[in-house]
Amino acid sequence: MRPFLTAAWLIARKDLTVEVRSREIVATTVFFAVSCTLVFAFSLVQEGRTVVDAAAGLLWIAIAFSGTLALGRTFERERFNDTLRALMLAPSDRPAIYVGKLLGILAMLLAVELVLVPLVGLLFQAPLLAHPGLIGALVLLGTLGFCAVGTLFAAMLVRTRSRDVLLPVVLYPLTIPVIIAGVRGTVAVLASPPDLAMAQFWIGLLASFDAVFILLALWTFEPVMTE
Amino acid sequence: MDFDRISFTNVSRYFERRRALSHVTLECAGGEIVGLLGHNGAGKSTLLSIAATLLRPSAGEIRYGTAAFDDAGPDVRRRIGVLGHETQLYGELTATENLRFFASLYGMNRIEDRVALALSRAELSRRAHDAVSGFSRGMRQRLALERALLHEPRLLLLDEPFTGLDHHASLAMADRLASLAAEGRIVLLATHDLDLAERVVTRAAILRDGRLAAIHNDPRSLRARYLDAQIGTG
Numbered sequence: 001m002r003p004f005l006t007a008a009w010l011i012a013r014k015d016l017t018v019e020v021r022s023r024e025i026v027a028t029t030v031f032f033a034v035s036c037t038l039v040f041a042f043s044l045v046q047e048g049r050t051v052v053d054a055a056a057g058l059l060w061i062a063i064a065f066s067g068t069l070a071l072g073r074t075f076e077r078e079r080f081n082d083t084l085r086a087l088m089l090a091p092s093d094r095p096a097i098y099v100g101k102l103l104g105i106l107a108m109l110l111a112v113e114l115v116l117v118p119l120v121g122l123l124f125q126a127p128l129l130a131h132p133g134l135i136g137a138l139v140l141l142g143t144l145g146f147c148a149v150g151t152l153f154a155a156m157l158v159r160t161r162s163r164d165v166l167l168p169v170v171l172y173p174l175t176i177p178v179i180i181a182g183v184r185g186t187v188a189v190l191a192s193p194p195d196l197a198m199a200q201f202w203i204g205l206l207a208s209f210d211a212v213f214i215l216l217a218l219w220t221f222e223p224v225m226t227e
Numbered sequence: 228m229d230f231d232r233i234s235f236t237n238v239s240r241y242f243e244r245r246r247a248l249s250h251v252t253l254e255c256a257g258g259e260i261v262g263l264l265g266h267n268g269a270g271k272s273t274l275l276s277i278a279a280t281l282l283r284p285s286a287g288e289i290r291y292g293t294a295a296f297d298d299a300g301p302d303v304r305r306r307i308g309v310l311g312h313e314t315q316l317y318g319e320l321t322a323t324e325n326l327r328f329f330a331s332l333y334g335m336n337r338i339e340d341r342v343a344l345a346l347s348r349a350e351l352s353r354r355a356h357d358a359v360s361g362f363s364r365g366m367r368q369r370l371a372l373e374r375a376l377l378h379e380p381r382l383l384l385l386d387e388p389f390t391g392l393d394h395h396a397s398l399a400m401a402d403r404l405a406s407l408a409a410e411g412r413i414v415l416l417a418t419h420d421l422d423l424a425e426r427v428v429t430r431a432a433i434l435r436d437g438r439l440a441a442i443h444n445d446p447r448s449l450r451a452r453y454l455d456a457q458i459g460t461g
Contacts, residue, residue, distance in 0.1 A: 003334060010331050014317070021319040021358070082313035086374075088281055090332045091305035226283055 004099075007092035011100025015074065016107060025073045026111050033066040033116045041123040048125070055126035056186035059117065060142070060179050066112055067105075067146050068168050071154040074105055079158050094222040102151045102214075109143050126190050134189050134199050141206035142182035148213040149174050156224050181206045229306060230292025232256040233278060233382055233413055238287035240273050240437075247273040249437045250287070255415055255430075257381070260408045262428030263417040269434040271417035272312070275384045278415060279309050291382070305333065308380030310388050314371035318360030322351050322370055325359060326377060333378040345373035348403075364391030372400065376407070383407060385416045389423055401427040 019025055037058060044054045078084035087097050117139060121128035128135050153170050157163040185202030188195040234254040240247045248270045255261045263271040276282040277289065280299050289296040291303050309315075316325050326342040335341060346352045349369040351362075359367060368391045375383065385404075389397045397420075404427050408414050418424050424431065431443045441455075 006334075007332060010328065014320070014328050017324070018317055018319045080313075081318065082311055082315050083317060085279075085281060085309070085311060086315035086329070087332075089279060089304055089307065089309055090329075091301035091334070092332065093301065226281065 004093050004096045007090065007096035008099035008103065011087065011097060012103035012107070015101065015104030018077065019104075019108060025070050026108050028073070029066045029070045029108070029112045030115050032069055033062045033112055034119060036062045036065060037116065037119055037123060045124060050124045050126075053183075053187050053190070055120055055124035055128070056183050056190060058124065059120045059128075059186060060182045062116055062120070063109070063113065063139070063143060063182070064146060064172065064175070064179055066116070067109055067143065067150060068171060070105055070108055070112070071147070071150040071171075072164060072167055074101065074108075075154045075158045075163075084155070084158060088225060094225060095218045097225075098151060098155065098217055098221040101155065102147055102217075105147045105151060106144060109147065110140070113139055113143065128186075128190070131189050131194060131196070131199075134194075134196065134203070135186070137203050138182055138185045138189070138199070138206065141203060141210055142178055142185075145178035145206060145210045145213055146171075146175050148210060148217055149178075152217040152221060152224075155221070178206065178209055181209065229381055230294065230303075231381075231411075231413075232292060233415075234288075234290045235274070235278075236288040236290075238274070238277065238284045238289060240270075240277060240282065241285045246437050248277075248284075251434075251437075251439045253432055253439060253442070255413050257411040257413050258408055259430055260404055260414040260416060260428045262424045262431040263415060263434060264419075264421070264424060264431055265434035265440075268436075270437040271434055272386055273437075274434070275309070275311075275386050275415060275417055278382070279307055279384050280304060305378065306381040307384065308375040308378065308382070309384045309386075310371055310375040311386045312390075314359075314367045316359045316367060316371055316374065319358060321356050321358055322346060322349075322362075323355045325370070326374060329374055330377055335378060341377060345377055346370075349373045365393060365396050368392055369396065369400075372403070380412070382413045383415070385414065385418075387418055388416065389418060389420050397423055398426075 040058045044051045088094060117128055117135065120126065150171050154167055157166050160166060181202045185199050185206070188198035188202065232254060236252050238251045239249050251274060263274060265271050273282065277284050280303065284296065291299055294303055320328065323342055323346065326345050327338060330338045330341055346355050351366060351370055354362065359370065362370070372388065388400060392400060401423055404414055408429065416428060432439060433441045
């Protein structure tokens with residue numbers, strides 16, 4: 001177990017080091033998420049009033065779109081100099097590559113969400129930070145679920161010619177349960193008064209989705225990556 | 228797990244309906260540098276990818292010593308080094324960071340000593356802390372070879388390793404390959420460069436349309452034999 005975790009940690013740390021040097025993925029993803037939020041804010045906020053539950057929907061749309069962008073770029077980097085093959089050749093268990101890439105993408109998206117969540121709260125006048133524990137758990141588990149599926153498919157599609165088109169086509173239908181749970185959980189937290197029991201139910205459901213998705217991905221990663 | 232030979236028996240590989248390799252039978256032992264020669268699309272890279280455990284054969288058997296392909300897990304991969312078409316290096320990381328990352332991934336000990344030795348062999352000690360993206364193609368290629376050799380593999384798989392190297396660097400790499408073979412390593416080398424192949428390989432396997440067209444145990448006059456094999460008279 002220790003070599004597995006060591007390899008995963010090395011890969012995640014390498015991804016974060018590369019990102020700190022290039023600032024490519026986080027910067028472009030933050031820019032995209034902010035643009036997306038502003039466009040929706042202009043159309044859904046009229047004279048200081050917002051459409052009911054718009055903040056929750058917009059938050060998760062921005063997370064899904066930004067996540068897709070980050071996933072594509074992360075694996076494009078591995079494709080560029082064929083480094084994914086070098087990782088596949090390493091004598092660690094191949095699912096460790098999946099876990100390492102997942103941790104790296106998750107860290108990058110959480111950094112983006114540190115900007116996104118307060119921005120959505122501000123523009124949509126939504127008390128997203130009133131229950132930081134619940135919102136934090138929803139965003140963390142929702143992002144983990146999205147990345148768990150996304151990392152597997154981004155890795156699988158990295159050698160296909162139309163990967164940029166195929167990734168969202170495959171990813172969005174499969175992550176619908178995560179997005180719905182995230183939206184409904186956020187709506188419950190933002191309700192007046194907040195429906196904390198319902199929010200905790202959706203958090204539990206997200207944790208279950210994550211466990212299932214991660215186990216399936218660990219099980220299938222090596223066969224799908226060895227052509 | 229160590230091994231002293233790799234053998235391919237009737238290995239075929241199809242990509243959907245396209246045949247990339249057909250019934251290739253070849254054995255390579257320690258101390259040999261086997262040149263894989265052939266036109267683009269002849270099946271050289273496919274054979275190397277299968278040997279590297281990155282591609283599954285559609286049919287046939289591959290053995291690393293006594294271990295079968297399906298049993299070739301981390302222990303066999305630990306004994307394989309690959310230098311592919313691309314350098315397999317991270318441009319944003321320095322030469323030292325690249326080597327240190329792969330050494331850690333292979334669970335090696337004395338990492339700093341090995342990295343320093345690899346940088347010295349690649350003649351890059353003075354650029355050790357520069358990002359690889361600023362290196363010339365030749366410098367990257369030298370570093371990539373050392374990265375592939377960092378874990379002292381038994382089986383070394385090289386796909387066009389002379390790409391981007393000047394004449395002096397190509398000869399230096401040829402000498403390096405000869406010394407690796409002399410240490411008992413198995414070297415499988417795919418190349419278009421017949422002059423360098425003649426200089427470095429101990430045996431030549433010529434592939435044509437995915438089939439093994441000829442094997443020459445004496446690599447002298449390789450150019451003439453290669454042309455014969457390509458037109459079907461070899």
